[in-house]
Each structure stands twice: as structure tokens, then as C-alpha cells.
Amino acid sequence: MTMHQQSGGRPTEAGSEAREERRQRSRRDVFDGVETTELLIEERSQPLSHKAGRRRPMTYPASSLRHLAMIAILLLFTIDTSVEAFTFVKPSRSSAVHIRGHHGITKRGDSIRGLECARSGRRIPGGTRRRASGALAMSSRSGPPPFPVRITVMGGGNFGLALASVVAKRGVPTTLLVRSDDVARSINEKHRHPTYMSDIALPRTVRATTNKASALGDATYIIHAVPVQYTRQFLRSVAEYIPPNVPVLSASKGIETSSLGFMADILRDCLGEDRSYAFLSGPSFAREICEGVATAVVIASEDIMLADDLAELMAGEDFAVFTSRDVIGIEVGGAVKNVIAIAAGMCEGLGLGTNALSGLVTRGCGEMRRLGIYLGARPSTISGLSGVGDTFGTCFGPLSRNRQFGYRLGRGETAEEIRASMTEVAEGVDTSIALVKMIKERCKGYRLDLKYPILFGVAEIIEGNMKPLEGLKGLMNFPTRMENYDERA
Ligand SMILES: NC(=O)c1ccc[n+]([C@@H]2O[C@H](COP(=O)([O-])OP(=O)(O)OC[C@H]3O[C@@H](n4cnc5c(N)ncnc54)[C@H](O)[C@@H]3O)[C@@H](O)[C@H]2O)c1
Numbered sequence: 001m002t003m004h005q006q007s008g009g010r011p012t013e014a015g016s017e018a019r020e021e022r023r024q025r026s027r028r029d030v031f032d033g034v035e036t037t038e039l040l041i042e043e044r045s046q047p048l049s050h051k052a053g054r055r056r057p058m059t060y061p062a063s064s065l066r067h068l069a070m071i072a073i074l075l076l077f078t079i080d081t082s083v084e085a086f087t088f089v090k091p092s093r094s095s096a097v098h099i100r101g102h103h104g105i106t107k108r109g110d111s112i113r114g115l116e117c118a119r120s121g122r123r124i125p126g127g128t129r130r131r132a133s134g135a136l137a138m139s140s141r142s143g144p145p146p147f148p149v150r151i152t153v154m155g156g157g158n159f160g161l162a163l164a165s166v167v168a169k170r171g172v173p174t175t176l177l178v179r180s181d182d183v184a185r186s187i188n189e190k191h192r193h194p195t196y197m198s199d200i201a202l203p204r205t206v207r208a209t210t211n212k213a214s215a216l217g218d219a220t221y222i223i224h225a226v227p228v229q230y231t232r233q234f235l236r237s238v239a240e241y242i243p244p245n246v247p248v249l250s251a252s253k254g255i256e257t258s259s260l261g262f263m264a265d266i267l268r269d270c271l272g273e274d275r276s277y278a279f280l281s282g283p284s285f286a287r288e289i290c291e292g293v294a295t296a297v298v299i300a301s302e303d304i305m306l307a308d309d310l311a312e313l314m315a316g317e318d319f320a321v322f323t324s325r326d327v328i329g330i331e332v333g334g335a336v337k338n339v340i341a342i343a344a345g346m347c348e349g350l351g352l353g354t355n356a357l358s359g360l361v362t363r364g365c366g367e368m369r370r371l372g373i374y375l376g377a378r379p380s381t382i383s384g385l386s387g388v389g390d391t392f393g394t395c396f397g398p399l400s401r402n403r404q405f406g407y408r409l410g411r412g413e414t415a416e417e418i419r420a421s422m423t424e425v426a427e428g429v430d431t432s433i434a435l436v437k438m439i440k441e442r443c444k445g446y447r448l449d450l451k452y453p454i455l456f457g458v459a460e461i462i463e464g465n466m467k468p469l470e471g472l473k474g475l476m477n478f479p480t481r482m483e484n485y486d487e488r489a
């Protein structure tokens with residue numbers, strides 16, 4: 001019951017003060033959609049004539065409804081889904097060349113940011129209120145002087161370019177470590193990659209080099225965007241140049257075929273256990289990011305301060321960043337969605353309809369959920385941006401390489417033929433084989449092939465043991481069973 005209802009619709013003095021206080025608070029932070037909405041609802045539930053002491057029927061002018069609808073859309077990008085401790089970071093309107101954090105500079109566990117959160121009242125995971133204030137506010141906070149941020153992005157493919165653009169647009173000195181002098185020259189002189197998204201101009205402040213020592217030696221954060229299957233070999237070649245304690249943010253999605261490990265495992269193997277790692281995932285096509293199309297991602301880390309720092313650093317007007325502690329959930333979603341996208345592409349290649357596609361993708365998400373829960377992920381991470389969200393983007397959007405790979409399989413080409421003609425990586429292909437091996441190795445249970453029919457079926461088709469149509473018939477002829485993925489495999 002609201003305060004007005006308690007007082008029979010007549011506002012009390014205390015109620016007016018409380019409302020005024022709330023109004024001021026919500027004006028201070030226009031991005032706090034929850035409070036703004038609460039305020040509007042409260043105001044709308046107030047008789048319009050309360051100042052005159054008379055009650056009039058409540059009215060909802062069309063403009064107010066439009067306003068509410070706009071706020072609801074904003075909420076999609078701003079609400080703190082407290083169940084998973086996701087936190088939207090308000091885009092800063094200034095460039096961020098400095099950020100205060102403990103990574104690489106002060107010792108691990110420094111409580112500066114915790115204190116700042118407490119002071120600024122922002123919500124920290126776990127429920128306490130805090131407010132993301134953006135780079136300008138960050139650099140004007142009291143406390144020890146901030147340190148200059150320099151980012152190095154490893155991997156000059158589509159996603160490396162996209163993430164370099166994101167941070168460079170925020171005013172952060174950004175170096176792209178590439179493998180070829182020609183690519184470096186093209187980026188430095190023409191501000192374009194010669195082959196990947198060559199129609200898109202990169203921010204002029206992105207500098208490219210092939211020199212590992214100069215690129216990595218003074219980086220304060222490193223972003224890794226090298227495809228999973230090349231990662232181990234690549235990291236071995238650069239490990240000696242990466243200073244201790246510098247955190248690494250991985251943006252690669254998949255499972256390594258040789259070790260059956262996720263990116264978190266490979267990074268720890270190659271760059272050590274002591275460093276902090278974070279993982280970026282979610283529906284985020286490189287081209288759309290470079291074109292400035294609104295994108296929402298999640299950054300997960302066991303070290304939530306690192307996730308917070310990176311989110312503050314990267315969030316911008318067209319790039320929303322949520323945070324999470326659920327690294328395994330993020331990694332399972334990122335790996336499995338590419339395999340589901342291959343299945344979705346096959347479905348389209350076979351000329352099947354929307355019913356089949358929707359059923360397949362939904363059942364695929366169920367397999368993702370079953371595996372995620374088994375490996376320790378939170379179910380709500382699987383239903384979030386990095387799980388179901390990325391699956392939607394990859395299965396239904398036109399840009400996905402994995403979906404295109406599946407489409408060509410459905411049209412009758414073999415995996416080898418498609419691979420040979422592709423210049424970009426479809427991570428789901430190798431990950432599909434690795435996933436099945438990993439499930440057999442790590443998930444104890446009877447008839448795992450029946451518990452993960454789509455994941456097992458895609459691997460069989462990629463390996464050439466089954467045709468796409470046979471795989472689909474197999475799925476349709478499954479024995480009747482519960483629509484339930486909640487139990488452990
Ligand atoms: N492209 C996207 O839209 C997108 C979005 C989100 C995540 N990702 C993920 O980012 C990661 C990188 O994908 P991408 O799209 O940038 O790749 P890409 O297909 O655009 O480019 C391939 C990359 O692999 C590198 N490469 C090729 N052979 C190599 C080798 N032997 N050693 C080291 N590097 C080698 C190339 O230099 C290039 O950087 C993948 O895990 C992908 O799933 C991509």
C-alpha cells in the first residue's frame with residue numbers, strides 16, 4: 001500500500017517530503033529507471049487535484065503512456081536484475097583516459113572502489129545501493145590519483161577490431177597487436193583493416209603493431225580476441241611480454257579441442273593462476289559494434305571489481321555492459337550457442353519452416369541449460385544475454401558465421417568444403433566436437449546422447465557420420481519425454 005492509499009488519497013506532509021526527496025534523487029540520476037518509474041506510478045496514482053483538496057478521476061494522457069513505454073524500453077538496458085547481480089553501467093559522456101582501480105597498480109584487494117561504491121550509493125552485487133558515475137566522475141573522485149589506462153587488444157580479426165573501437169572511442173589509448181606488418185600499416189595509415197570489415201573506418205586513435213614487447217609491456221588491461229583453437233599457441237608466443245598482474249579480458253567463445261577446456265582454463269594454463277581474468281560475452285556482432293548500433297554485453301569475473309572496472313571503462317552510449325560473477329555460465333552459453341546456431345542454419349538450409357526452427361532453438365537452449373547447471377552455472381545466466389540472448393542473435397540474425405556454416409551444411413556441402421572456403425572463424429565447428437567429448441568426460445549419466453541430442457547430432461553431422469536431414473528425423477522421432485532440463489544430466 002502506498003503512502004497516499006494509507007492516508008485515503010490525501011498526501012501527508014511527510015509523504016510530500018518523501019516524494020520531493022525521491023523526485024530530486026531520480027532527477028540526479030536519469031538513468032535510474034526503477035526509481036523514475038516508481039515515481040511516475042506514484043504520481044499517477046495521486047488524484048490530479050490533490051493540491052486543491054478535491055479528488056478527480058485518475059487520467060492517463062497518451063503522452064504519459066508513451067513516456068512510460070519509453071522508460072520500460074530504457075529499463076531493459078538499465079535495470080539491475082538483482083537475481084544475478086547484473087549491474088548496468090551508465091554510459092559516461094566524457095572520454096575515459098583514467099580509471100581508478102586496483103588492478104596492476106595497487107595490491108589485490110584494495111578497497112578504494114568499495115569505499116567509493118559505498119560513498120556514491122551505487123548498488124553492489126549483493127544488494128547495497130551504489131551508482132555508476134562514468135569516467136568524468138571517476139577521475140574527479142577524492143582519493144589517490146588515478147593511473148593512466150592503456151589497452152592492448154590481442155587479435156586483429158573482426159572482434160579484436162570491434163573491441164579496440166569500443167575502447168578507443170572512450171578516449172583510451174588503444175593498441176592492436178596484429179600478426180602482419182601490412183595489416184598494421186593499413187590500420188595506422190588508412191584506419192582500416194585491409195580484409196576484415198574493410199569498409200568501416202576505425203577510430204584514428206587505434207594504433208596497430210606487430211611488436212609484442214611494445215604492445216604489451218605497458219598495457220594496464222589486455223583484451224584477448226584470438227579464436228579459441230589458436231589461443232594456446234598464440235599465448236605461448238606472447239606470455240613473456242605480458243607483465244605480471246595485468247588483468248586479461250577474454251572475448252573468445254568456445255572449447256579447445258585438445259584440452260576440452262574453456263577460455264578460463266586456457267588462460268590460466270598459459271598466463272598463470274595469480275592474474276585476474278574477465279570474460280565478455282552476449283549478442284555482439286563485430287560489424288554492428290563498429291557501426292555504433294546499440295549492443296548489450298555482460299562481463300563476468302570471479303574478481304567482481306575487475307568486471308566493474310572494465311564495465312565502467314567500456315560502457316558508452318551505444319555499448320551497455322552488465323556484470324556477473326558467473327564465469328562458467330558465461331562460458332557455457334558462449335560455447336553452446338555457436339553449436340545451436342549451426343543447427344539453426346542447417347534447419348534453414350533444409351528449407352524447414354519457422355515452427356521447426358523455433359522448436360530446435362528452444363530445445364537447444366534447454367541443452368545449454370542442462371549442461372550449464374551440471375557444470376555449476378546459474379540458470380539465470382543461461383537465460384541472460386550470454387546464453388539465450390546470444391543464441392537468439394546468432395540463430396536468427398543474418399551476420400552469424402556459425403549459422404552460415406550450418407546453412408551450407410543443410411544445402412549439402414561437407415564441413416571440409418565449407419571450412420576450406422571460409423576466411424573467418426566459425427567457432428562452433430570445432431567446439432561442437434570438443435563439447436561432445438567434454439560431456440562424455442565430465443557428465444556422468446546414462447544415454448548422454450539422448451540428454452543432449454542436438455549437441456551430439458551437430459557433432460555427428462560435422463564429422464560426416466550423419467546427414468543433416470537424418471539428424472532432424474532423429475530428433476523428431478525421439479521417444480516422448482518431459483519438457484524439463486532442470487535436473488542434473
Ligand atoms: N566476430 C564477431 O562478431 C564476434 C563476436 C563475439 C565474439 N567473437 C569471438 O571472438 C573470437 C575471435 O573471432 P573473430 O571474429 O575476431 O575472428 P575472425 O574470424 O574475424 O579472424 C580470425 C582471427 O584469427 C587470427 N588467426 C588466424 N590464424 C591464427 C593463428 N594461427 N594464430 C593466431 N591467430 C590466428 C587472425 O589473425 C584473426 O585475428 C572468437 O572466439 C569469436 O567467437 C566474435
Ligand SMILES: O=P(O)(O)OC[C@H](O)CO
Pocket residue numbers: 253282283284285286338341390393394399400401402403425426427
Ligand atoms: O558470427 P558468429 O557466429 O561467430 O557469432 C558472433 C558472435 O558470437 C555473436 O554474438
